[in-house]
Amino acid sequence: MARQKRSDDWGFPRWRSYGSGRGGASKVRLCDREGCNEVGDRPAPKAPNSPDRWYFCEGHAAEYNKNWNYFAGLSPEEAAKRAQEEESGASAFRKSAHWQWGGPGDGTRSRDEMRALDALELDGDAEFKDVKTAYRRLAKEFHPDTNPDDKAAAERFQKVQAAYEVLRKAEERKNGKAA
Numbered sequence: 001m002a003r004q005k006r007s008d009d010w011g012f013p014r015w016r017s018y019g020s021g022r023g024g025a026s027k028v029r030l031c032d033r034e035g036c037n038e039v040g041d042r043p044a045p046k047a048p049n050s051p052d053r054w055y056f057c058e059g060h061a062a063e064y065n066k067n068w069n070y071f072a073g074l075s076p077e078e079a080a081k082r083a084q085e086e087e088s089g090a091s092a093f094r095k096s097a098h099w100q101w102g103g104p105g106d107g108t109r110s111r112d113e114m115r116a117l118d119a120l121e122l123d124g125d126a127e128f129k130d131v132k133t134a135y136r137r138l139a140k141e142f143h144p145d146t147n148p149d150d151k152a153a154a155e156r157f158q159k160v161q162a163a164y165e166v167l168r169k170a171e172e173r174k175n176g177k178a179a
Helices: 058-065 076-089 091-099 111-119 128-142 151-175
Strands: 042-045 053-056
Touching: 042 058, 053 058, 111 151, 128 151
Parallel strands: none
Antiparallel strands: 042 053
């Protein structure tokens, strides 16, 4: 009597891969950055308007794209035309904002408000009383009177002030008060 061969699908047919047998390593493209062994699954153009691509991991793709100028080499008219074409192709995403799932977070705060909360070192669900206390604490810490001749502290103070103004105006709009 012939002995049965043991299967590797444990009785559930969808667990085995379709059209292939056992073994066989899957082919993975590595990041094109020298010395990186991560999966390179994020294409990036080698030059503006070129079909040639680098393939980077997520971290190196972010580093590569950090200073990328999409409108390099274009006249202001050509840049405006390209920007308008890009916006017209993405109009469906703007329509989704009506249903509250097209924007940042849970839909209760705008991107500017979320950036302002980051500047005040707060979470996205912070109450306005938390905003006030964080603003007072950071304003006291970075005020130019307490840090004379410190340009970094002065810049940070201005960012904290601007962030507080954004959040204060948003709170006034939410409560129905005129700004």
